[in-house]
Amino acid sequence: MITTPDLLQAGFLEHPFIHYQDTRFFYANLSEQRNVLEVVHGFLSDQKDPYKNLGVVSGPVGSGKSMLAMKLAETHFLLENRGTVFGLYLNTNTLTEPRHFLMAVIDTLGIHSARSNASRIENIYNRLEQSADQLLLVLDGPPVDQEYLTQLLDWSVEHQKKIRTIIFLQDLNNTVSNIGNLSQFLGLYVPFRSPSVQEIASLLYVRCRMAGLSDPLSILPESTALEISESSHGSLTEALFLASDYLSIVLEERKNILSIPNLSSRI
Secondary structure, three states, X not given: OOOHHHHHHHOOOOOXXXXXXXXXXXXXXXXXXXXXXXXXXXXXXXXXXXXXXXXXXXXXXXXXXXXXXXXXHHOOOOOOOOOOEEEEXXXXXXXXXXXXXXXXXXXXXXXXXXXXXXXXXXXXHHHHHOOOOEEEEEEEOOOOOOHHHHHXXXXXXXXXXXXXXXXXXXXXXXXXXXXXXXHHHEEEEEEOOOOOHHHXXXXXXXXXXXXXXXXXXXXXXXXXXXXXXXXHOOOHHHHHHHHHHHHHHHHHHHHHHHHHHHHHHHO
């Protein structure tokens, strides 16, 4: 097991290969993910068809969909002649009740809650009608309950597309069947592929630097990084798992070497 003292001894400030549930190590130079961000920015700027206020992004398992979704939700979009875009990331696996969805929207917009879901919906409408601000809902996984999301998007059709939604899904043959009646709002579909071997290797080095290591090659030789990348078969999740295992071995070996002189002096 890698401990914080082990990491500090090696030059890290934190573990570079843990699969954190945030965007602290988001790497913007994975070409497919960068393309998604650019395409979605264009989608948010487009005011042409008011009925098309929902987009779907699909990618393979382990390709970084969740981190990309979180990054998208927290991006500070600058849109001409419009207010702030309030982004909300929602992991649909954690949404057990419709009111949880509405309460998350209310918290994001900074408005008072209400006792009933109908009043919560009305408060959301009033908040957005009274300003130039917009709401971007980013769903990580298929929507579990579509009733209130449908109401919000339906309202958005008549209100300058002030509410838009991006849904992240796994590679699926039939996208429409996974979003149900929401397909009536579908205006964007973006598939993306897994990163290349070289991109994954670069990501491992960047994560080392972001974790505080000044010279990643001192820990992770280029040949090892490429070997890990190839063995991951395009899965960032698997690459981080393999890199973490490798780092454990390296730090354990260094710790054993450092302990040998101490052992000799005691003898």
